[in-house]
Structures are given as C-alpha cells and as structure tokens.
Amino acid sequence: MCGIVGLFLKDKALEPKLGAMLSDMLAMMGDRGPDSAGFAIYGGAEDGLAKITVQSASPGEDFPNLPEALSKALRAPVEIRLKDTHAVLTVPEEKLAEARAEIGRINPRLRVMGVGESIEIYKEVGYPTDVSNRFGLKDMTGTHGIGHTRMATESAVTTLGAHPFSTGPDECLVHNGSLSNHNNLRRELIHDGMRFETENDTEVAAAYLSWRMSQGLDLGQALDKSLSDLDGFYTFVVGTKDGFGVLRDPIACKPAVLAETDQYVAFGSEYRALTKLPGIEGARVWEPEPATVYFWEH
C-alpha cells in the first residue's frame, strides 16, 4: 500500500509550521505504511554552505568524533546537528564532493541519506508517528517537505529501504506502488556506472532519474522519460530545491489527491491526510491525471 504526503508552501508565514503540518499529514497515513517512514525537509539554506544528512546504526559511537575528523580532512569548518540516528553536517559548498568521499573514508558504517543546500532526509524503521517523534518533525521549519509511510512489498524492511531516496543534490523521490522491471533496469544502470545499496525497486527509480539528469535532462524531462522506461505501478512525488512534483503511471491505480489554496499545494495518498490543513474546506481538491507531470516551483 504505502502512503505519501507532500506540502509545498506558497505563504512564508506558514514556514515555521511546516514540520507540524507535515507530521499531522504523515500520522494520518500511518495505517497505509506501518513498517517504516521517512521525510525530506527543505529549508535553512545558507549562502556558501551545503548540508549532508548521514545515518548511523550506532550514533553514540559514530557521531561524536565525526565533525573534528571531517574538519581536519577538509581543512575547513564543519558543524553537526544531531537528530537521533541521523546527523546533519554543514560544510563549505565547494567542499561538498570532497566531504562525501571523506565521510566514507572516515567511517564506512555511515550512510549518506542526502546532500544539498537545503535538503535534509530522515528515515527509519518503525511506526510513522514514532519515527516522526524520534526526529522531532513537529518542530522543523522550511519551505516544502515530502513524507512517506512504507508497507514493504519489493524488498526488506530496513532503514535504507525506507523512503525518500536521494536522486541528486537537493533532490529526492518517494514512491507508492511496485516496479516490475527493476531488476533488469538495475543491471543496465550498474553497467552505466550507477551504484546501489539495496534490492529496493524505488532506489532503481531514483537512480534512473539521476542517470537521466546526468545526461542533461531536467527533472520534468526525466520524469517524462520514465513513463516509457519504468514498468509497474507508481505514484511518485519528487522534491527539488525550489519545487515539488507529482507523476502517476498511465494506469493510475495508486491513489493520489492534490489540494491547492493561496497558501500551499498539498499532496496526500488520501484526502484524510489533508483534513487538518488550514483552509482545506475552501481548497481546490482534485485527483492528478494519469501519465501527467505536475510541478510547482518557488
């Protein structure tokens, strides 16, 4: 099954409440995906700085020495914010690629969840409300965010199998559905140099979009291409630094509801997820058309 929520704010006055609104939405989708949950939050970008979200199964051992070791390796200041099993590292923007490589060298147990100027990605195994409480989603602020509750079908229930998946700097993907050609596609993408960490079908979709964009396509064009190259059921919600997009496969079995007001655009697998949003009674509410890319940008 799985549940997806997404919230893209148009009204800056709501930005301090992004996490609170998204956590209410995610909680309503708990029963659609009780295995694990995750979310991406966009916000807090600072000129010249980049953020790296890392995850560790043993945060108590892995995180305390990390900023110092990374700072030494990069010969640059590094800051760290701890959130349960995740940590957000802030490094100078021009050191981002180097920092990614160094993190793997310093401690191969660390997993990079996402990188970019404004994105932070958090995901864990557990009931969605527990996961969002662990990370303190309610208190997070930002411009837009995407959340996912997972009922696993194609691969194991693990932290890395949870969504969102990073598709590139400041980009992420969540998925409701199942892809039937992910094994073949993974083989082809590996042949072209893409790397995979799981047996998960959504990771293949994320890598596919990254691969297409590395060929010079923008996200909208990459999503368009996916309509002919991905086989299976999917409702995708994607996040970028400034925007948020929705795509459903041509059969469109997987549910999707969009709502728009002057203050926000919201996505929910079901209308239930949207019922606590301010002004939802007066919102334009509709079901996105199949095989159609929807995109909003700041």
Next chain:
Amino acid sequence: MPTVDLGETSLREFNQALHQLREGTNETDWLVLNPKGHHAVAVGVDAPIRVEIKGSVGYYCGGMNKLATIVVDGSAGPGVAENMMSGAVVVKGDASQYAGATGRGGLLVIEGNASSRCGISMKGIDIVVRGSIGHMSAFMAQSGNLVVLGDAGDALGDSIYEARLFVRGEVKSLGADCIEKEMRPEHHEWLRQRLDDAGINGVATTEFRRYGSARKLYNFNIDNADAY
C-alpha cells in the same frame, strides 16, 4: 433526526447503529458530521432511510447499500457505492476511481467528475455522472446503464458485456469490442426518465450517443478456436 459527529462517535458504532435499522423504523433521517475522509462511512445499510454526510469521505462510502438514500455533501474516495444493491447514492462533489464498481442495482449520481474505472464490472446499477469520467470506465460492464454528461477517457467500455453507455461529450477512445450504437426511441425514453430521477433538467436526450458491446469478444466464435 439522529445526528452523528464522527469526530466523537466511532465509525464502527455509527455503522452498527445503521445496520440495526429495519424497514418501518422511525429513524429515517440521519445527519453525519465531520467525516474527514474516513473510509467505509454508511456501508452495508439495509433500510429505507436517508443519510446525509456533510463533508468528504474516503474509500467505499455507501458500499453494498440496500434501500437507503445516501447523500455525500462533498467528494468521495475510491469505490463509492461499490456493489450497491438498491437505493441511491448521491455525491455532490467528485468521485475517485471505480465508483459504482460491481453495483447490482440502485442509482449512483455523481454531480462532479468521476475518475478512472467508473462502473467497472457493473451488474445492473445505473450511474449518472454530471461531469466527466476517467479511463477504463465500464470495463467488463455486464448490465445496467452509465450516463455521462461530460466526456469519457480512454478505453471506454473495454470488454463490455450488455451494459449500455450514454455519453454526451467526447469519448477519447473506445475499448476492445465497444462500439457506438443507434439511439432508438426506447433509449431516449429511458434516458429522459433517468435524467429526471437524477434531478438533471435542461438536457436533451438527443445530445447523447449510445455505446455498447459489438458482441464479438464474449461470444465464442469458431473462427477464433486456434487462439485457445
């Protein structure tokens, strides 16, 4: 008039109260507040009552309905009035996918649009949609009638049996074995009556086209024996 606030009463409690009603009950008018997209609201009712729901509902509202009139003053999620037996379900807003699926009788009126697979496998229900319907509607529709005042999406009536489809707007494409058919006087007469039942005035039956089965797919044809 019993009023039920689903913010306070549990859905199970409410549905059980409806299930206990029988013909001759005095509690014939129910008002439901705060449905907030809940699933399975007023499912399995078997009494000639009226249930008015103020707001939008989730999956399967009015499913298996018998005798009751259920009005949704909002939009409905997937599978509204699924397998309805008789009575009526009226949705004032839009309906999500497979509205009226497998319905055996009664009248489903959707005043907005219905999305994909509207009337899939319908078996006797009549569905009237004031707006448009999505792709694969009336897939394997066996009997009953689907009336659409707007447009129909791709593959209308794919693998259809003996249901009748009346569409006033454009049909994006017809599915396998679905063809346009002549509107005969009895079709105009039937359509006039059903539009009246659905409270739709000012629309001439001559504006509609009729579609149905070419009967080449579901009848065994000896020339196709090699295909089996």
